[in-house]
Amino acid sequence: MSKPIVAIVGRPNVGKSTLFNVLAGETISIVKDTPGVTRDRIYADCTWLNMNFTLVDTGGIEPDSKDIILSQMREQAQIAIDTADVIIFLVDVRQGLVDSDAKVADMLRKSGKPVVLAVNKVDSFQKFGNDIYEFYNLGIGDPIAVSGASRLGIGDLLDEVSRHFTTDQMEDAEDERPRVAIIGKPNVGKSSIINKILGEDRVIVSNIAGTTRDAVDTEVVHNGTEYVFIDTAGLRRKSKIKEDLERYSIIRTVSAVERADVVILVIDAVEGVT
Missing domain, CATH: 3.40.50.300 (P-loop containing nucleotide triphosphate hydrolases)
Structure with a gap:
């Protein structure tokens, strides 16, 4: 059986590539404080508690943009959503809940896929702990506080993601493809x-x-x-x-x-x- 596919989606510049690199254990996606740096779907093989899965980083979703590159990024993200078994929906606690988050949430609800809501950039639970609850308004599940930069909450996030894996997806096979x-x-x-x-x-x-x-x-x-x-x-x-x-x-x-x-x-x- 093929390994489960986990896609990270969200608005531009919420820290998707930083989280991707942390979960992948190496710097695969380009990370820079510039919206739109990641344009295509980027893949990595990951392991959590002896469970293997494929992680997909995506370009930021701008739901209403008419820009050619941004609209193609949205299409690529949609393909990643369609092929994913589980979706990590990443939002930014420092920017708070914005209209684009709600539109991305609507997009994910239509997919019918399991969605894990991760609130990123929570470097201090004491400082940002109460701000997390705002994201309950998305109506897409319990938010999990994480910080890709500080590597906080990663275990809780992966525990919730792996909870959606099925037993027939856990078969391990060494990749010997040319x-x-x-x-x-x-x-x-x-x-x-x-x-x-x-x-x-x-x-x-x-x-x-x-x-x-x-x-x-x-x-x-x-x-x-x-x-x-x-x-x-x-x-x-x-x-x-x-x-x-x-x-x-x-x-x-x-x-x-x-x-x-x-x-x-x-x-x-x-x-x-x-």
Whole structure:
């Protein structure tokens, strides 16, 4: 049986990627105090009390945004919700309850999936303890106080998440699937190739260079054999790297190459080799 899938969803900048990295036990998702840093679905294999599951980080959900990237982030989050067995709905105790939280809660209720409400950034129970109760107004269950940055409340959160796992999802199997990394310069069509192979919009495709910032794992089955394709951020010369986020992305790409069995280098036929 496949491992249960747990998706972390919520508004932008509530700390989803920080919590994801804490639960995964390593820095996989880019963490920066800038809304919209995580754009695609990011995956990690996790274990809690001998129970194995797949954790999914998602881009922040802006329910009413018309921005192209933000609307695609919302679509990616919806795909993660549709494929998840359990959903961690993350909110921010410091910002308090806002309209977007209520709209995301409505979105999750429609999914019919088990939802665990986690109130993040509760670094001090004495200071923020009473503020947690405000989130009962979402009508989506008992809020669990956590702090991804301070690693508080993580055990309580995982206990509640794992309570929704079924016994037939607990079977452990070592992942020996071949891993294929797709690398190249920005905007040469790496994500388009992944989507074409998979037959669905697994990763965000845009004519804006640098849309992919994290290395994104995708499961592909061909002739009965399972593969893991890794879409990566575009690489370019150091002199052209101006943005901190791009520096982080390159680290993810190099890491993806190191854990891959095969690497595909994609070149733009129109532009040629540069």
